[in-house]
Amino acid sequence: xxxxxxxxxxxxxxxxxxxxxxxxxxxxxxxxxxxxxxxxxxxxxxxxxxxxxxxxxxxxxxxxxxxxxxxxxxxxxxxxxxxxxxxxxxxxxxxxxxxxxxxxxxxxxxxxxxxxxxxxxxxxxxxxxxxxxxxxxxxxxxxxxxxxxxxxxxxxxxxxxxxxxxxxxxxxxxxxxxxxxxxxxxxxxxxxxxxxxxxxxxxxxxxxxxxxxxxxxxxxxxxxxxxxxxxxxxxxxxxxxxxxxxxxxxxxxxxxxxxxxxxxxxxxxxxxxxxxxxxxxxxxxxxxxxxxxxxxxxxxxxxxxxxxxxxxxxxxxxxxxxx
Amino acid sequence: xxxxxxxxxxxxxxxxxxxxxxxxxxxxxxxxxxxxxxxxxxxxxxxxxxxxxxxxxxxxxxxxxxxxxxxxxxxxxxxxxxxxxxxxxxxxxxxxxxxxxxxxxxxxxxxxxxxxxxxxxxxxxxxxxxxxxxxxxxxxxxxxxxxxxxxxxxxxxxxxxxxxxxxxxxxxxxxxxxxxxxxxxxxxxxxxxxxxxxxxxxxxxxxxxxxxxxxxxxxxxxxxxxxxxxxxxxxxxxxxxxxxxxxxxxxxxxxxxxxxxxxxxxxxxxxxxxxxxxxxxxxxxxxxxxxxxxxxxxxxxxxxxxxxxx
Numbered sequence: 199x200x201x202x203x204x205x206x207x208x209x210x211x212x213x214x215x216x217x218x219x220x221x222x223x224x225x226x227x228x229x230x231x232x233x234x235x236x237x238x239x240x241x242x243x244x245x246x247x248x249x250x251x252x253x254x255x256x257x258x259x260x261x262x263x264x265x266x267x268x269x270x271x272x273x274x275x276x277x278x279x280x281x282x283x284x285x286x287x288x289x290x291x292x293x294x295x296x297x298x299x300x301x302x303x304x305x306x307x308x309x310x311x312x313x314x315x316x317x318x319x320x321x322x323x324x325x326x327x328x329x330x331x332x333x334x335x336x337x338x339x340x341x342x343x344x345x346x347x348x349x350x351x352x353x354x355x356x357x358x359x360x361x362x363x364x365x366x367x368x369x370x371x372x373x374x375x376x377x378x379x380x381x382x383x384x385x386x387x388x389x390x391x392x393x394x395x396x397x398x399x400x401x402x403x404x405x406x407x408x409x410x411x412x413x414x415x416x417x418x419x420x421x422x423x424x425x426x427x428x429x430x431x432x433x434x435x436x437x438x439x440x441x442x443x444x445x446x447x448x449x450x451x452x453x454x455x456x457x458x459x460x461x462x463x464x465x466x467x468x469x470x471x472x473x474x475x476x477x478x479x480x481x482x483x484x485x486x487x488x489x490x491x492x493x494x495x496x497x498x499x500x501x502x503x504x505x506x507x508x509x510x511x512x513x514x515x516x517x518x519x520x521x
Numbered sequence: 522x523x524x525x526x527x528x529x530x531x532x533x534x535x536x537x538x539x540x541x542x543x544x545x546x547x548x549x550x551x552x553x554x555x556x557x558x559x560x561x562x563x564x565x566x567x568x569x570x571x572x573x574x575x576x577x578x579x580x581x582x583x584x585x586x587x588x589x590x591x592x593x594x595x596x597x598x599x600x601x602x603x604x605x606x607x608x609x610x611x612x613x614x615x616x617x618x619x620x621x622x623x624x625x626x627x628x629x630x631x632x633x634x635x636x637x638x639x640x641x642x643x644x645x646x647x648x649x650x651x652x653x654x655x656x657x658x659x660x661x662x663x664x665x666x667x668x669x670x671x672x673x674x675x676x677x678x679x680x681x682x683x684x685x686x687x688x689x690x691x692x693x694x695x696x697x698x699x700x701x702x703x704x705x706x707x708x709x710x711x712x713x714x715x716x717x718x719x720x721x722x723x724x725x726x727x728x729x730x731x732x733x734x735x736x737x738x739x740x741x742x743x744x745x746x747x748x749x750x751x752x753x754x755x756x757x758x759x760x761x762x763x764x765x766x767x768x769x770x771x772x773x774x775x776x777x778x779x780x781x782x783x784x785x786x787x788x789x790x791x792x793x794x795x796x797x798x799x800x801x802x803x804x805x806x807x808x809x810x811x812x813x814x815x816x817x818x819x820x821x822x823x824x825x826x827x828x829x830x831x
Contacts, residue, residue, distance in 0.1 A: 243649035247643055254680075254699060259671055315577075339578055347806055354796065360597050
């Protein structure tokens, strides 16, 4: 998910890309032709990475899933196996359903806003040639700052006493609302802030798609008299649908599992109006100190995330946009 | 996803080169608008979305910077974007705080630590995956890359509990290790691709001259992979510098926090909000990385374009 990657896609066969002349050079691989190498070397070399990744990424997830099946009968008592009881309790908890609905609003809002703005800006950038590098550098800015910094900045922008937004509204003779004290508006602010931080990558993904479109298609459409909007809608957007799917998957992943922006901007408030699932998980774990129940919520989020990804890809495949 | 963005960068650059030579942009876009007036209107229409894009991106920064240059009372009295008499009081106040200085130092230490450890772990692995054909290679590579899909949200509570059990809570080293772990899949992915592009004839020639594998890695692979190493270093540093939710649960004492955590606390600690200080703190956490990033970005581009890897 980086902006400045310098590698290319690693192929699964070592150093031999199809079509390269080296492919014909069968047989001796480097480890056989070169001296001083044992059969063990590649395993030793890759061991630190594999161990790190297993211990820090794979193991914790399995640990979380496993421990969500346990519960301490009272604080400090040893944990007992309770099967899916944490999950059934979770589903019986109105707070969970509230958080699920809030998350749905949040994810859906971010997807709509993020994709519309992403497409709009990607199309705009696609027509620029000379200033592109400069504009791209600016576009990336929100991507390289922390969620907390973004949240603080948005609190300043949307501050109801002195925020520039409300002063502008007042200038036109209206009363600016208390953005962060009204539940609905707080959700709007959180969505805007999350989209602001996630948009750079969306724009770059979509722009990459637009730039691979063969201009002869567009020229042909222009000769046939298709207007700019028609070309965009009937040609460009269908042609970049793989990138749109990737952007959707990524935005959905980032917003469904995103905690930093919400926590730093509203902390779930006002009156739990922005209490999304990750917030619910966080407060269950670190305010209520019910770790195992929080693990059940976390597992639910991870499973939901995987299912959503599956749905997007399946839908995209059905409509023949992603092979 | 990393690769897609990567392709984007390259595709864009070649396009700049190609189209830049073929004439001014408006000629291509305004091909149908024959009259000068039509061309002018089209040019304005082209720039409106871009101006919106720049405003959308830059306004929060500008507003924050503006507030950071005001006095506390002035924030309410004078809401304009340009302060009457810009002052650096808020910056002085923030820098004088031990909380800020400690967190800044921690962020720098954890950032460089993460960059170093990520590179140290991923270089040998990437070399093995790129240069050796060994049994289980596909499976192990997949096993290294796949965990990248795990959202860090899913790691929060388990890593906290593991850290408590292992007595690793509230240590800078823990942060370094955790962030490195999160970066390793991406780093290996980037490096494998990069090392595969380095002609193996170079290494074969060096081998004929009697260079050992470590010498070949040290004197051939690493120098040629430098752009990838810098990229990985920057990404690792960025992760450590910006990450918030894990440092939130993995540190407990003030002395171990990094900047995002300290900034987060700053919103709640004061009874009366000190907005200029908050804004100044935000700017101070953003600026160092933007400085690093813009410098390094040039370096990366230069490293690729000077053609040390062809």
